[in-house]
Amino acid sequence: MSFLEKLKNQILIADGAMGTLLYSYGTDCCFEELNLSHPEQIQHIHQAYINAGADVIQTNTYAANYLKLSRYGLEDSVKDINSAAVHHAKKAAKNRAFVLGTIGGNRGIKPNSISLEEIKRSFREQLYCLLLEEVDGLLLETFYDLEELETVLAIARKETKLPIIAQVSIQEPGFLQDRTPVNEALKRLESIGADVVGLNCRVGPHHMLLTLEQIELPKQAYLSAYPNASLPAYTDGKFHYDSDADYFRRAANEFRKQGVRLIGGCCGTTPEHIRMFATELKNKTPIKEKIVKFTPKVTVVEDPAIKREHTPLQEIVKQRPSVIVELDPPRKLDTRKFFDGAKALKEAGIDAITLADNSLAQVRISNESLGYLVKQELGIRPLIHISCRDRNIIGLQSHLMGLHTLGMHDVLAITGDPARVGDFPGASSVYDVSSFELIQMIKQLNAGLSFSGKDLGQKTAFSIAGAFNPNVRSMEKAVKRLEKKIDCGADYFISQPVFSEEKLLEVYEHTKHLKAPIYIGLMPLTSSRNAEFLHNEVPGIKIADSIRERMAKLNDQPNLAAHEGVEITKSLIDAALDLFNGIYLITPFLRYELTLELALYARQRVRELRGNSHVKTTIY
Numbered sequence: 001m002s003f004l005e006k007l008k009n010q011i012l013i014a015d016g017a018m019g020t021l022l023y024s025y026g027t028d029c030c031f032e033e034l035n036l037s038h039p040e041q042i043q044h045i046h047q048a049y050i051n052a053g054a055d056v057i058q059t060n061t062y063a064a065n066y067l068k069l070s071r072y073g074l075e076d077s078v079k080d081i082n083s084a085a086v087h088h089a090k091k092a093a094k095n096r097a098f099v100l101g102t103i104g105g106n107r108g109i110k111p112n113s114i115s116l117e118e119i120k121r122s123f124r125e126q127l128y129c130l131l132l133e134e135v136d137g138l139l140l141e142t143f144y145d146l147e148e149l150e151t152v153l154a155i156a157r158k159e160t161k162l163p164i165i166a167q168v169s170i171q172e173p174g175f176l177q178d179r180t181p182v183n184e185a186l187k188r189l190e191s192i193g194a195d196v197v198g199l200n201c202r203v204g205p206h207h208m209l210l211t212l213e214q215i216e217l218p219k220q221a222y223l224s225a226y227p228n229a230s231l232p233a234y235t236d237g238k239f240h241y242d243s244d245a246d247y248f249r250r251a252a253n254e255f256r257k258q259g260v261r262l263i264g265g266c267c268g269t270t271p272e273h274i275r276m277f278a279t280e281l282k283n284k285t286p287i288k289e290k291i292v293k294f295t296p297k298v299t300v301v302e303d304p305a306i307k308r309e310h311t312p313l314q315e316i317v318k319q320r321p322s323v324i325v326e327l328d329p330p331r332k333l334d335t336r337k338f339f340d341g342a343k344a345l346k347e348a349g350i351d352a353i354t355l356a357d358n359s360l361a362q363v364r365i366s367n368e369s370l371g372y373l374v375k376q377e378l379g380i381r382p383l384i385h386i387s388c389r390d391r392n393i394i395g396l397q398s399h400l401m402g403l404h405t406l407g408m409h410d411v412l413a414i415t416g417d418p419a420r421v422g423d424f425p426g427a428s429s430v431y432d433v434s435s436f437e438l439i440q441m442i443k444q445l446n447a448g449l450s451f452s453g454k455d456l457g458q459k460t461a462f463s464i465a466g467a468f469n470p471n472v473r474s475m476e477k478a479v480k481r482l483e484k485k486i487d488c489g490a491d492y493f494i495s496q497p498v499f500s501e502e503k504l505l506e507v508y509e510h511t512k513h514l515k516a517p518i519y520i521g522l523m524p525l526t527s528s529r530n531a532e533f534l535h536n537e538v539p540g541i542k543i544a545d546s547i548r549e550r551m552a553k554l555n556d557q558p559n560l561a562a563h564e565g566v567e568i569t570k571s572l573i574d575a576a577l578d579l580f581n582g583i584y585l586i587t588p589f590l591r592y593e594l595t596l597e598l599a600l601y602a603r604q605r606v607r608e609l610r611g612n613s614h615v616k617t618t619i620y
């Protein structure tokens with residue numbers, strides 16, 4: 001009888017994990033390569049699952065595509081590895097078990113991390129290898145991304161009449177990470193032609209059953225479930241699963257009640273777990289009817305208590321001139337000068353103070369703490385820079401949720417200067433994500449969803465700035481990055497300082513088509529040495545020769561040099577206000593008296609220009 005004929009009237013037992021079992025034996029390399037170098041070990045595992053009662057086993061080919069094998073330099077071995085894997089599974093099965101050719105998903109939590117074109121190429125190659133070896137069916141498993149699974153399933157369905165099992169993985173009971181209800185996802189997979197649809201990996205029996213309660217019995221297809229043993233534990237530098245196989249025995253009947261007909265195990269499961277499923281369910285008749293729990297509606301609400309206090313900066317700057325000032329958290333613990341500066345700048349009428357996130361990878365007091373204090377104590381709008389360097393995805397999201405809770409809604413999303421440039425050159429730069437993905441993450445929080453698609457119950461209200469470095473060889477490339485940041489969700493941009501009128505004009509010409517406004521960066525130079533350091537040593541900063549010459553002339557007179565720096569910036573403000581509404585003043589070395597003078601100057605100039613009537617509104 002064929003695999004699908006059997007499933008018509010009975011529950012079939014599938015095998016359990018391959019990867020985590022190999023890992024538990026001390027193997028920590030490319031598991032699929034073992035098909036070539038350690039065939040006896042793979043056959044032994046297949047054998048153990050069959051002895052435990054598995055009617056169906058899967059080839060050791062979960063990651064045997066060129067995208068994943070390339071991590072080990074094995075991208076040219078796709079055919080050899082897949083052929084060997086089918087050979088081992090068949091040898092162990094000896095026609096006592098069906099052999100499914102396994103193909104795993106590629107996309108993880110990051111949206112569109114691998115293009116569909118690349119995925120299709122890689123999938124086709126592996127698919128043909130498995131079909132050539134005459135497997136009994138295909139197991140498409142561990143797909144977090146429905147778009148990816150729908151795409152490869154359609155290809156497989158076109159290429160073969162063999163049974164296809166299509167399985168998604170969930171982050172949260174009931175939903176995929178793009179918030180598609182699992183019930184709907186499985187219906188879509190069935191309509192593309194999957195013979196069996198279901199779930200595997202990521203969660204254990206508890207969360208898988210919670211999800212299955214929301215899933216209707218498919219009309220044509222059958223239902224499958226391959227739960228993990230438990231959550232992994234980490235001890236003495238190794239992951240392991242503590243789950244007691246008897247827990248699976250007790251859970252087995254619950255799976256049957258939910259209509260599961262093909263039941264196996266995923267990460268952390270062993271032949272013992274499969275033996276328990278087999279003891280309880282082997283050859284049992286499947287249920288034919290079930291009552292489905294209603295899929296809960298997404299309950300995202302906007303909490304009226306956490307509404308934004310301010311109009312978003314991108315809206316302000318589209319309507320009128322606006323000045324924001326970077327005043328960085330101190331590098332030492334004395335904060336008096338910082339607060340004096342913040343107070344003075346507020347009185348000058350600026351729209352926000354921006355606080356860097358350990359810029360140049362130098363340690364400073366946390367910008368979140370000082371941002372909160374200036375907001376609470378001085379009534380200033382803080383704009384918090386967030387770099388991807390110091391926090392992983394978990395830390396970034398928790399930081400953002402904290403900012404939301406504290407009522408700080410203005411952020412600048414940056415990749416961040418690498419640790420190598422700063423105080424601790426040996427420190428790790430995390431970079432789980434780049435500024436593009438950070439912007440996407442924040443946008444998703446604004447929709448009430450976590451980065452992994454979990455319902456947050458509330459929407460955040462972040463206004464998202466992206467960084468713009470115009471001091472690069474190719475302005476076209478820099479502007480392409482801005483366009484990409486807009487596609488990711490950036491609302492406006494803040495630039496590195498610009499030090500010539502020509503550059504201001506160049507930036508204007510290259511960016512005037514963008515729908516997101518720009519705060520153009522201006523920074524007063526404090527001395528010739530400061531100018532030379534910035535020009536020659538700081539990434540992203542270039543100063544016109546004429547300006548460096550002006551500063552060089554006052555090399556021995558610090559007060560006059562600082563005054564000259566302010567005068568240069570004033571003339572740049574004049575030029576900038578003709579082209580941009582947004583001015584971003586950067587305070588050097590906490591010398592706020594310099595940016596204060598410039599902020600007051602900018603306000604004065606706006607008033608004069610308004611008198612001349614070509615400034616759009618009169619608020620500032």
Ligand SMILES: Cc1cc2nc3c(=O)[nH]c(=O)nc-3n(C[C@H](O)[C@H](O)[C@H](O)COP(=O)(O)OP(=O)(O)OC[C@H]3O[C@@H](n4cnc5c(N)ncnc54)[C@H](O)[C@@H]3O)c2cc1C
Pocket residue numbers: 355356357358359360361385386387389412413414415416417418434435436466467468469472474477478481494495496539540
């Ligand atoms: C307004 C502003 C505020 C900043 N605040 C901070 C801060 O608080 N903390 C901090 O650590 N850093 C800060 N930086 C520095 C910033 O992290 C780096 O300048 C970064 O290289 C550029 O911005 P990003 O992080 O968004 O990089 P992205 O645009 O994400 O670029 C990432 C990588 O690509 C490179 N790259 C960017 N543009 C180009 C191009 N045109 N051609 C080739 N390669 C390119 C970059 O060098 C970088 O390695 C700030 C920069 C700006 C403009």
Ligand SMILES: [Zn+2]
Pocket residue numbers: 142200201202228266267
């Ligand atoms: Zn798994």
